[in-house]
Amino acid sequence: MKTEQKAILLLGDYRPTLTLARNMKSRGYRVIVGSESNKSDDQEATCKHSNAVAEIWQHAPLSSGPDMFLAELLEFKGLHKNLQYILPVSEVYVRMFAEHEKTFTPLKIISMPVNVVKKCLDKDFMMHLANNNNVPTAPFASTTNSEELNSAIQKIGFPLILRPKDSTRRLNGKKALVLDDLGTLNKKAKQFEQDSQSKDNPQEQLGELDLLVQKKFAGKRHNIYFAAHEGKLVRCAHAIIKRTNFIDGTGLAVEGITLPPEGDLVEQTKQLLNALNYSGIGCAQFLVDENDGKSSFLEINPRIAGNHALPEYCGLDLGGFLLDSALLDSALLDSALVNSVLGKPLDLKPVFGKAGMEYCWTSGDLMGIKLSYLRKEINIWVAFRLVARAMRNAVKAKVHMVFHWQDMKPAIMDLFRILPRFSRWKNKVPAKPQSEKRSSTTSGKRVLL
Numbered sequence: 001m002k003t004e005q006k007a008i009l010l011l012g013d014y015r016p017t018l019t020l021a022r023n024m025k026s027r028g029y030r031v032i033v034g035s036e037s038n039k040s041d042d043q044e045a046t047c048k049h050s051n052a053v054a055e056i057w058q059h060a061p062l063s064s065g066p067d068m069f070l071a072e073l074l075e076f077k078g079l080h081k082n083l084q085y086i087l088p089v090s091e092v093y094v095r096m097f098a099e100h101e102k103t104f105t106p107l108k109i110i111s112m113p114v115n116v117v118k119k120c121l122d123k124d125f126m127m128h129l130a131n132n133n134n135v136p137t138a139p140f141a142s143t144t145n146s147e148e149l150n151s152a153i154q155k156i157g158f159p160l161i162l163r164p165k166d167s168t169r170r171l172n173g174k175k176a177l178v179l180d181d182l183g184t185l186n187k188k189a190k191q192f193e194q195d196s197q198s199k200d201n202p203q204e205q206l207g208e209l210d211l212l213v214q215k216k217f218a219g220k221r222h223n224i225y226f227a228a229h230e231g232k233l234v235r236c237a238h239a240i241i242k243r244t245n246f247i248d249g250t251g252l253a254v255e256g257i258t259l260p261p262e263g264d265l266v267e268q269t270k271q272l273l274n275a276l277n278y279s280g281i282g283c284a285q286f287l288v289d290e291n292d293g294k295s296s297f298l299e300i301n302p303r304i305a306g307n308h309a310l311p312e313y314c315g316l317d318l319g320g321f322l323l324d325s326a327l328l329d330s331a332l333l334d335s336a337l338v339n340s341v342l343g344k345p346l347d348l349k350p351v352f353g354k355a356g357m358e359y360c361w362t363s364g365d366l367m368g369i370k371l372s373y374l375r376k377e378i379n380i381w382v383a384f385r386l387v388a389r390a391m392r393n394a395v396k397a398k399v400h401m402v403f404h405w406q407d408m409k410p411a412i413m414d415l416f417r418i419l420p421r422f423s424r425w426k427n428k429v430p431a432k433p434q435s436e437k438r439s440s441t442t443s444g445k446r447v448l449l
Contacts, residue, residue: 004082005030009057012090014044015361015401016308018410020089021052023312023319030054030082036061046402046410062092066100073107085110085326092168094303095121110326112280112302119276120302123165123212130297133275135268137297138287140214149206152213158182159216164209167299171206173371176250178216217296219287221253224261224269225311227281227321229348231274235321236261237314237353239307240288245361245368247377253307254365255393258314258357265295272300280325281318306401307359313399314353321347359399363414365390370418 008024010017013035021031033047037058047053059072077083087110088094097109098117111117119125124142131137141152142165153160162177164170171177172191179185189206220240227235238261244251269284283305285298304319305311311318328346366387373383394400403411 007032007054007080007083009034009076009083009086010047011086011088011093013047013056014090014306015046015364016304016306017047017089018050018052018402018404018407019309019312020087020304020319021047021050022404022407023317024323025052027320027323032057032080032083034059044414046414049409049413051407051409062096066096066103069096070103070107073104077107084108085323087111087323089304091301091303095166095168108326110323112278112282116276116278116280117302120282120300121167123163123167123299126299127212127214127297129272129275133268133271135271135297136295138215138217140212143211143213145208149211149213153185156213156215161214161216162206163212163214165212166210169209174246174250175252178248178250180216217287217289219289219294219296221249221298222259222265222286222288222295223253223256223305223307224265224284224286225281225305225314225316225318225353226269226273226284227316227318227351228273228278229325229346230279231277233266233270233273234348235311235316235318235351236266236269237311237316238262238266238355239310239357239359243365245364245371247368247372251368252361252364254361254368254390255397256307256310256359258310258353258355258359260355261352268295268297272297276300281322307361309401310357310359310399311353313359314357316351316353357399358393358397359401360390360393360397361401362390362394363402363411363418365393366415366418 006028007030009032010020010024011034013033017033021033024031031053032055033053034057035047038061048056057076059076060068062069073086085108088097094111094117097104097111098114098121101114119129127137127140129135139156141148141156143149143152159178159180162171162179163175167175172188177188179188192206220242221244223239223241225237225239226233238259239256240259241253241256243253243255245254265284265286265288268286272278272284280302282303283301285301287296287298289295304322308318324346369378369383369386369390372378372386373380378386400411402414
């Protein structure tokens with residue numbers, strides 16, 4: 001009798017999931033990708049076009065709560081007897097599983113230890129941890145209300161950066177706000193208020209959010225992709241971000257290159273991993289001033305990184321390391337796994353990524369140009385020049401975040417959702433996600449390519 005193929009559920013339909021899906025398929029898994037049913041056409045949703053993905057599962061918005069999500073997961077698992085593991089890719093899932101650990105106890109979740117995830121997601125905690133371990137970081141303060149925000153601004157002084165403590169949130173559509181003076185602060189606060197009131201569910205005002213206020217530190221962003229075991233770094237790749245999808249330098253990386261995995265930033269990452277007794281994979285981020293070499297710690301992301309294709313191309317196999325680590329965790333082992341897993345120790349042989357690997361995310365680059373034009377940050381001629389640069393980078397880059405020669409359709413469709421809208425730039429800003437409506441619990445639908 002033929003054994004049914006084992007399956008793995010990857011939660012979060014965006015670019016790193018593609019790389020992870022290709023990896024898991026090569027390991028013999030039937031790959032299913034989970035996605036919220038309220039995704040708009042302008043959000044990343046390319047996995048359904050991949051030949052590595054067998055099925056897309058749509059579930060209710062996570063805002064419906066952890067109990068609703070658990071019920072849907074259990075129902076879905078009941079219909080898929082061969083589903084062995086659930087791996088959260090997007091941060092919203094990683095955060096939900098960590099914050100509601102007891103709720104999801106019945107399920108086998110592949111992730112970092114919950115206590116480590118919680119610490120890394122606590123920006124205030126991580127900044128203090130950096131200070132305590134002699135890892136340089138720009139002056140900062142944590143705020144929860146308008147009074148604390150005003151006090152922090154006066155103490156730290158302009159220019160500064162505002163970031164939500166919850167990194168899944170956005171401020172005026174961005175991960176961070178750059179404030180050069182009081183006038184800029186008032187303008188951004190007013191814009192945030194208008195954006196909040198225009199939505200179906202009004203949000204808090206800027207001063208009512210949990211924020212991290214930090215002195216602006218000029219420099220390029222550096223990523224240290226890593227795998228660690230019991231606080232010891234065992235795999236590492238170092239990349240510098242040349243450009244992001246926003247012209248002010250905030251946002252997501254769209255172009256960069258790898259550097260030798262050595263030096264101060266790698267050593268600082270080792271110090272933080274040791275302090276956290278970190279086991280698993282992640283990405284440590286820093287800013288580096290190219291003029292004097294000084295650096296400032298930003299954060300550690302305890303999950304699959306957005307540019308996951310880069311460390312995988314460099315040979316780190318972070319997805320495989322994470323899966324193997326979880327399989328060897330006694331909390332996940334059951335009788336069906338003992339014979340196949342025990343006796344195969346985790347591969348802790350050091351792996352270091354090569355320098356000189358240029359990478360790009362073309363669709364993200366084009367979307368960033370599009371939004372910059374819509375916000376009137378650039379004119380049409382600058383937009384065309386930036387588009388030309390994005391195309392040149394796409395040709396010369398060795399690593400693409402979405403494109404793969406053996407799985408080209410996701411990249412083609414990702415570009416298609418952007419390019420046809422060029423003629424509508426002057427008429428309409430890309431639609432924001434609709435008010436949360438539940439569609440179907442499970443699709444169970446085989447994707448036809």
